[in-house]
Amino acid sequence: METSFAITGKGYVLMAADTTAARSIVKMKTDEDKIKTLSPHLLMAYSGEPGDTVQFAEYVERNIRLYQIRNVYALRPAAAASWIRRSLAESLRSRKPYSVNLLLGGYDTSSYNPQLFWIDYLGTMTEVPFAAHGYGAYFALSLLDRYHDPSASLEEGLDTLRRCIDEVSKRLVVTPGKYKVKIVDKDGVREIEL
């Protein structure tokens, strides 16, 4: 089942999302990228109703890009998160709401802080040190309560992330096979092989 995690560390946010695209009980694809790069220092992992997810993610991606083109500089992570949250909250009370859950990880280049936001399809938003969506959340969050360290180095952060993925593989009935892992820090966004 769909699962995504994100954790903050010393100067970075790590994000991981499974790569399965499934319709009902059938796996259609196993290399789907569910983490979008919204701006040079902003990542968004999305999950939820197939169709809604890609549509909403692209809508967000284009609007954040438009802001950057118009104003030279990109929105800061917190401002982008607020805008995205508002989009979901407005959608919730529309005729056909988007059913999309998000993790938003960014690095604020003016305050030099990594930031992580947990956002659900209702438009609920909170800034957290670590977060997860999907069935994996039930296993990962308790594990992260024990092992998460906000001042962990990248290596330590990756170890914690591996723990989460292993735990979900061990305990969840229908486990996602592969994960894509991305990091955002002062140097921007890049992909990491676990």
Added chain:
Amino acid sequence: MSIMDHNGGSVIAMVGKDCVAIASDLRLGDRALSISSNFQRIFPITDRIYVGLPGLGTDVATLRERFRFRVNMYTIKEEREIEPETFAHLVSSTLYEHRFGPYFIEPVMAGMSKTPSGGYKPFIAATDLIGCLNFAKDFVVAGTASSKLYGVAEGLWEPDLEPEDLFETISQTLLNAADRDAFSGWGAIVHIITKDKIITRTLKGRMD
């Protein structure tokens, strides 16, 4: 299970002697799963008014933004700060605008209002999710632990408590009521408002 219980959380406000207090727990959940243990649902409106917004998490953020917008426009146009009574009616009318598709929030307000003689007197109020105002003289409660809060507050509150005693009373009331509620907890934040200062303290509760 009602949508009001989806994210959990509770708020209480109490009147003291020349002071008021407002407090909330810090949990944000997704049904039974805790997501955050540092979710702020009490917000400053002016130097002397605080509002607590227990209910659905998405509407906490939306209403906070709307109230800030309306209060800022009021402050700019009137060139003075809004009074608690006026703010209470602003809250009420904002909620009633959505009478047939409401925000799932039951706001609690606490503040010190100016008297004609130049002094200040305590003010607390609460509304239901469509804006029906309740001006209480002792305490108001709302959120998933409201039924428990009533019981404890009824037992602990007394008139004319000094700021420090009021702090103790509201803290004990909230922490003990939250302990009996599965959807509230993870510590609390308490604001004591007096005529010239605000005391804010973050409390640890049973962190389990």
Added chain:
Amino acid sequence: MARRYDSRTTIFSPEGRLYQIEYAMEAISHAGTVLGVLAKDGVVLAAEKKVTGKLLDLSSAKDGGYGGSGEKIYLLNSNVIGGVAGLTADANSLVNYARTAAQRHLLQYNEDIPVELLAQRLCDMKQGYTQFGGLRPFGVSLLYAGYDPHYQFQLYHSDPSGNYSGWKATCIGANNGTAQSLLKQEYKDDILVKDAIGLVLRTMSKTMDSTTLNSEKLEFAVLTLDPETKRPNAKIYRPAEIDALLLSEGLTKQDDDTEMKAT
């Protein structure tokens, strides 16, 4: 000849000019001077008031409001102070528009509006009046003194045509040429707020035609960063504070008449 091309703002003259816009700019160059200086740790703004007189009721300026006396310097948002030169009535409408735009940005993004974006918002509207069917453009130039995390302290100027530009120190209104050349001579790149205050007041006292320099003739504001919260602190001086400041800077010009009266 010109008459045929300046009845409407939207029509070019054969030389390719928009007369109404030029007239608006001309109107501004007779208005009270507004002067801004960008310092390393803040921005300083001062304005000359034109409407004065013993019978003018200034009681509301003493306390209440944001400071100033509500004629030239306004708080546009918690991080931006605006100084206006030109038609007061037009300015009021623009100030209201700016404040609403700033609040809309706060509502959408949960952050204070970046200063340049606010200037852009107003300029989009001002530009509209040079092209679409309004009767005349806004007869107002503005100075924006602001702070945002992207470019820290900033000073912008916008004119009736909808053009805007960033400045280290600039001046609009009457005698702006004199003031600008004075500023050009005295401005240093690493100037601090406390020196900028002196520079602004000295330049003001030289450009203003009146003999007196006091709170009746002057509005004054400073934008700095709160050392503790790291948030912008916009301070528009109240009349009494301006008089105190002028006294401490040694710039209280003597009014001959009052001296005569005293004896």
